[in-house]
Amino acid sequence: MKDSCKIDTLCVQAGWKPETGESRIPPIVQSTTFFYGDSQAMADLFDLKRDGFFYSRLANPTVDVLEKKVAALEGGVCGIGCASGMSAILLTAMTLCEAGDNIVTASEIYGGSFNLFSTTLPKFGIEARFFDAEAPAEEIEKLIDDKTKFVFAETVANPAIVVLDFDKISALCKKHGVLFIVDNTLATPVLCRPLDFGADIVVHSTSKYMDGHAAALGGMIVDGGKFAFKNNKRYPAFNVPDESYHGLVYADLPVAFGTKCRAQMMRDTGAIMSPQNAFLTILGSDTLALRMERHCRNAEKIAAFLEKHPKIEWVHYASLPSDKHHALAQKYLPRGTGGMMSFGIRGDAKACARFMEHLQIATQETHVADVRSCVLHPASTTHRQLTDEQLVQAGIAPNLVRLSVGIEDADDLIADLAQALEHV
Ligand SMILES: *Cc1c(COP(=O)(O)O)cnc(C)c1O
Numbered sequence: 001m002k003d004s005c006k007i008d009t010l011c012v013q014a015g016w017k018p019e020t021g022e023s024r025i026p027p028i029v030q031s032t033t034f035f036y037g038d039s040q041a042m043a044d045l046f047d048l049k050r051d052g053f054f055y056s057r058l059a060n061p062t063v064d065v066l067e068k069k070v071a072a073l074e075g076g077v078c079g080i081g082c083a084s085g086m087s088a089i090l091l092t093a094m095t096l097c098e099a100g101d102n103i104v105t106a107s108e109i110y111g112g113s114f115n116l117f118s119t120t121l122p123k124f125g126i127e128a129r130f131f132d133a134e135a136p137a138e139e140i141e142k143l144i145d146d147k148t149k150f151v152f153a154e155t156v157a158n159p160a161i162v163v164l165d166f167d168k169i170s171a172l173c174k175k176h177g178v179l180f181i182v183d184n185t186l187a188t189p190v191l192c193r194p195l196d197f198g199a200d201i202v203v204h205s206t207s208k209y210m211d212g213h214a215a216a217l218g219g220m221i222v223d224g225g226k227f228a229f230k231n232n233k234r235y236p237a238f239n240v241p242d243e244s245y246h247g248l249v250y251a252d253l254p255v256a257f258g259t260k261c262r263a264q265m266m267r268d269t270g271a272i273m274s275p276q277n278a279f280l281t282i283l284g285s286d287t288l289a290l291r292m293e294r295h296c297r298n299a300e301k302i303a304a305f306l307e308k309h310p311k312i313e314w315v316h317y318a319s320l321p322s323d324k325h326h327a328l329a330q331k332y333l334p335r336g337t338g339g340m341m342s343f344g345i346r347g348d349a350k351a352c353a354r355f356m357e358h359l360q361i362a363t364q365e366t367h368v369a370d371v372r373s374c375v376l377h378p379a380s381t382t383h384r385q386l387t388d389e390q391l392v393q394a395g396i397a398p399n400l401v402r403l404s405v406g407i408e409d410a411d412d413l414i415a416d417l418a419q420a421l422e423h424v
Pocket of ligand 1: 084085086087110112113154158183185186204205206207208217218219
C-alpha cells in the first residue's frame with residue numbers, strides 16, 4: 001500500500017500492515033509498559049536512538065497505528081495521538097510557546113479552543129491575538145510580531161461555518177517565517193488536506209467525524225515535517241540543547257516539532273489517547289471517506305430545503321451557491337464541505353427551543369459530526385459563558401441553530417425538519 005494511493009484507499013488501508021500470522025485488524029495493546037531483555041536497548045530508547053515503546057504515557061502500539069494512519073491521510077510525517085482534541089491543541093501550544101510569547105488566531109473557532117486561547121493560556125503568560133477570518137491580510141499581519149509562535153484557524157469553522165482562506169494566511173506565515181496551524185476536525189482529510197495548502201501542522205478532534213460514532217474521545221497532531229526551524233530566530237527553543245533530553249537540539253532532527261512535542265510535552269503531561277479509544281477510532285476511520293460522502297450529499301439537500309423555507313432567515317453552508325464562502329469551498333473543498341451547517345430561525349431563542357424540542361430524528365446534543373443528526377443552540381449551551389460581544393466575534397447570532405447532518409435518509413431528515421418548523 002503506497003502513500004500515493006487515493007484518500008479513500010488510505011482510510012481503509014493505512015496505518016496497519018500485519019506480519020504473517022498477526023491479527024488482520026490492529027490489536028488493543030492494553031499495557032502500561034513493555035519488556036526489554038537488555039539494558040542497552042532500554043538506554044537507546046531513552047536516548048531516542050532507537051524506535052520502540054517503553055511506557056504508554058508517551059507512546060503505545062495501538063495509538064501508534066492511528067497516528068501513522070492519520071499522518072498518512074493528512075500527508076504529514078508524524079502523528080501524535082492525544083486524549084482529546086483540546087489536549088492536542090494545548091500540547092501544540094505548549095510545545096511552541098513560553099511566557100511572553102503570543103499566538104495569532106481566527107476568532108471563528110471552536111468554543112473550547114476559544115476559551116483555551118482567551119482565558120487559560122494568558123494565565124501562563126501566553127497572549128492570544130484574535131482576528132476576524134474575513135479581515136484583509138494587512139490587518140492580520142499587524143498582529144504578528146517577533147514573539148508570535150503560530151497562526152491558528154479552522155478549515156471549516158465550528159460553529160460559524162467559515163471556510164479558511166488558506167492562501168491568505170499561508171502567504172503571511174511564509175513571509176514572517178511563522179508556523180501555520182490548522183484545526184481540520186470538521187473538514188477531515190477526505191475533504192481537505194491543509195498541508196497541501198501551506199499549513200505546517202494539523203490538529204484534530206478525532207472525537208468527531210474521524211471516529212464518527214460518538215464512541216471515543218481523542219485528538220491528533222500531525223507534523224507536516226517541512227517547516228524550517230534550523231537557525232530560525234523565532235524558535236530559539238528548537239535551536240538550543242534541551243537539557244531535559246541530554247542536550248538534544250530539536251531543529252537538527254528530521255521531525256523537529258513532533259519529537260519535541262512527544263519527548264517533552266507528552267512526557268510531562270501524559271495527555272495521550274488510550275489504546276481502547278485508539279482502537280475504536282481506527283475502526284471508525286476505516287469508513288471515513290464513505291461517511292463524508294453521505295454527510296455532504298445529505299447536507300446539500302437539507303441546506304437547499306432550508307434556504308427556501310419561509311421560517312428560516314438565513315443558512316450558512318458553504319456548498320450552497322449563494323453562500324459567501326462558496327468560492328473558497330470550491331477551491332479548497334471540492335468534494336463537499338461536510339455535514340455541519342448553521343441557520344437562523346425567524347424568531348428569538350424561545351422559537352429556536354420550540355423548533356428543537358419538536359425534532360424527532362435530530363436530537364439536541366453537545367456533540368457534532370457523527371453518524372446521527374443532531375442540533376444545538378450555541379448561544380444558550382456551548383457558548384453561554386461568552387459575552388454578547390464575544391458571541392458576535394465568534395460569529396454566533398442569538399437565533400443561530402447548529403445542525404450536524406448525519407448519514408440517515410435525507411428525505412426523512414427533511415420531513416422531520418419541516419414538521420418541527422411548523423411549531424415555530
Ligand atoms: C470538538 C472540537 C475540538 C475539541 O475536541 P475534543 O475532542 O472535544 O476535546 C476542537 N476543535 C474543533 C473544531 C472541534 O469541533
